[in-house]
Amino acid sequence: QVQLVESGGGLVQAGGSLRLSCAASGSAFNINYMNWFRQTPGKQREWVARITSGGGTAYPDSVKGRFSISRDNDKNTVYLQMNSLKPEDTAVYYCAASVGYSVYWGQGTQVTVSS
Numbered sequence: 001q002v003q004l005v006e007s008g009g010g011l012v013q014a015g016g017s018l019r020l021s022c023a024a025s026g027s028a029f030n031i032n033y034m035n036w037f038r039q040t041p042g043k044q045r046e047w048v049a050r051i052t053s054g055g056g057t058a059y060p061d062s063v064k065g066r067f068s069i070s071r072d073n074d075k076n077t078v079y080l081q082m083n084s085l086k087p088e089d090t091a092v093y094y095c096a097a098s099v100g101y102s103v104y105w106g107q108g109t110q111v112t113v114s115s
Contacts, residue, residue, distance in 0.1 A: 002026045002097045002104040009093060009109030012085055016113070020080040022095030022106055031097045034078045036069060038091035038111075045094070049080055063089075085113045 008020040024031065033052040039045040049069035050058045057069050068081040078095060092108040 002031065002099055004095050004097055004104055004106035006093065006095055006106040006109040009111045011112045011114065014085060014087055014113055014115050016085050017081070017083045018085065018111060020082070020093055020095075020109060020111070022078045022080075024076040024078070024097060027099065030099045032100070033098050034069075034071065035096045035098070036067075036078075036080045037094045037096060038089075039094070039108075040091045046091075048093075051078060082111070085111075087113045087115045089113050 003025045005023045006020060008018060010018060012018050031053065033050055035047060036049040037045045037047050047060060048063050049067055051069045051071055059067060066082065066084045069078065071078045082089065090111060090113050092110050094108045095106045097104045
């Protein structure tokens, strides 16, 4: 079992930055990779970043060059640095941990970008 707690969301103006955190506890040492997703009402959850246990990262084109995922293994925490934010980045952001065939989700943190 892995427990995840996101933090760092809030209200920011377009062009601003936020850094989200995702703290893992429980069997965090078994995590293969971590993802960040986001979701707005009425839409499917959208993947926005991934980091592997080896530190490899991946992003979709919609956030590439603006978002950066990183991890602090000593703190069992993954970060999502979001720069040059746009109103369309407004969503609830979730982190997800993959452990074998299981996926664990956090409760989400709201990010609102005003124009």
